[in-house]
Amino acid sequence: MSIDVLIPESVDAAAEAYGDGRDVTVVGGGTIVVQLMTQGWLRPTRALMLSKAGLSYVRKSGSAVTVGAMTPVTDVADLFAPLGPCAANVGDNEIRAQATVGGNLCAPTPPEHPSGDLQGPLLALDASVRSTGAGGESTETVEEFLTHRDARLVLDLSFEEPVAGAFAALDRPHAHHPTALAVSAVKAGDGSIRLAATGAGPTAIRLSSAEAAADDPEAAGQAALADADLQDDALASAWYRERMLPLLVQRVLNEIKEV
Amino acid sequence: MNITLNGVSRQISSPPLTPLLRVLRNELNVVSAKAGCEAGGCGACTVLVDGRPQRSCLTAVGSLNGAAVTTLEGLxxxxxxxxxxxxxxxxxxxxxxxxxxxxxxxxxxxxxxxxxxxxxxxxxxxxxxxxxxxxxxxxxxxxxxxxxxxxxxxxxxxxxxxxxxxxxxx
The missing domain is CATH 1.10.150.120 ([2Fe-2S]-binding domain)
Known part of the structure; x- marks a missing residue:
């Protein structure tokens, strides 16, 4: 069976080729999609390769940052917390240079465990996602985007540099697997705090109950358990996550408190 | 499409979604890059693409038109x-x-x-x-x-x- 492969050379051409996204497999850096094809889990009929679409950029204007979907993860590893330290913790040297920010945001939830480490920091930063697909271009929050990420083509992400940010994750035993559990914290200019976790649900989740108790890090850690949907998977047991989530929440809150 | 492999221009006939690793080993008979995990986790298939190390098992060859690929044979x-x-x-x-x-x-x-x-x-x-x-x-x-x-x-x-x-x- 022949596969229809499109390699657009501009953002507009990429949006047109994607159309409503039906039956289109998007190939960004390839670190997720190519191995799924090798293993036989994915058999594309139409593929859209974005390597020449002009979507790799980091633009800064004052405290505002815009990151193109095809930007390698390594290019945001030097940014402020929680995004920078999280990106620096993804995979290994070569994987970070090949994997893309947009691909990581859209990472599917495989049967074995959640993935998409950058979802947490982007959720905590309240990033807005510009994407295209059925109905044309739209901009929405990460929370909204994550609910239909397999039916949209990400163009770029925008967010503000926070007053303070922190990231804490469980150590990974070996390169490339997503982290089993991580917590991101962001303090905005008005003093409000946003918390998000990866590995505590099928995608990254907001820890609203913990945010409400943020003045007391220990209580906030316990409160976070009410927000989480902890599962047993190949990376860690729910039992272990239940014990570690409060500690990670405490750690990031103590860190941003000092700022 | 073409790549420059170890300094020599080579035409590629494999479909564009074929991993570079399989193009190297099966089409071009360059076998130093090894198929270890074929999931990006072991590093045995690493080659240089325009001078930067990259997993050939995770790289769709269609993204490399005009690129310079260096394997161990080129070092x-x-x-x-x-x-x-x-x-x-x-x-x-x-x-x-x-x-x-x-x-x-x-x-x-x-x-x-x-x-x-x-x-x-x-x-x-x-x-x-x-x-x-x-x-x-x-x-x-x-x-x-x-x-x-x-x-x-x-x-x-x-x-x-x-x-x-x-x-x-x-």
Missing amino acids: GTSENLSAVQQAFVHHYAAQCGFCTPGMVVAATAYLDAGGSDDKEAIQEALGGHVCRCTGYLKIVNAIAAAATQSEFDLTITAEEPNVVVKTGGR
Whole structure:
């Protein structure tokens, strides 16, 4: 069976080729999609390769940052917390240079465990996602985007540099697997705090109950358990996550408190 | 489509979504890049794409039109080993040899980018490479030696191709 492969050379051409996204497999850096094809889990009929679409950029204007979907993860590893330290913790040297920010945001939830480490920091930063697909271009929050990420083509992400940010994750035993559990914290200019976790649900989740108790890090850690949907998977047991989530929440809150 | 493989322009007839690793091994008969996990986690398939190390098992060949790909075969020959290859010989950094092509390619990129003999930096740079013989110590030592070029003479004479002359003391 022949596969229809499109390699657009501009953002507009990429949006047109994607159309409503039906039956289109998007190939960004390839670190997720190519191995799924090798293993036989994915058999594309139409593929859209974005390597020449002009979507790799980091633009800064004052405290505002815009990151193109095809930007390698390594290019945001030097940014402020929680995004920078999280990106620096993804995979290994070569994987970070090949994997893309947009691909990581859209990472599917495989049967074995959640993935998409950058979802947490982007959720905590309240990033807005510009994407295209059925109905044309739209901009929405990460929370909204994550609910239909397999039916949209990400163009770029925008967010503000926070007053303070922190990231804490469980150590990974070996390169490339997503982290089993991580917590991101962001303090905005008005003093409000946003918390998000990866590995505590099928995608990254907001820890609203913990945010409400943020003045007391220990209580906030316990409160976070009410927000989480902890599962047993190949990376860690729910039992272990239940014990570690409060500690990670405490750690990031103590860190941003000092700022 | 075309790629420049080890300095030679090659036409590719495999479909664009074929992993570069399979194009190298099955179409172009270049077999130094190894199929280890084929999921990006072991590093054995690493090659240089425009000078940067990349997993060939995760790279769809269609994204490489016009790119320069360098495999182990492009770094040195049996008669004229590269500095990293000589350091691997001198420090006995290969056991079974399966991970060696990926290690040498990644180490070459690390040193080309100005990498030092700092062992933590070497471990970070090679962090995605697994040695199933667990011979990491000698590999890291070899790369550190290649970084300083201090522990051995980098030239091998044609008369004594298997002898590496050690000049530095230890």
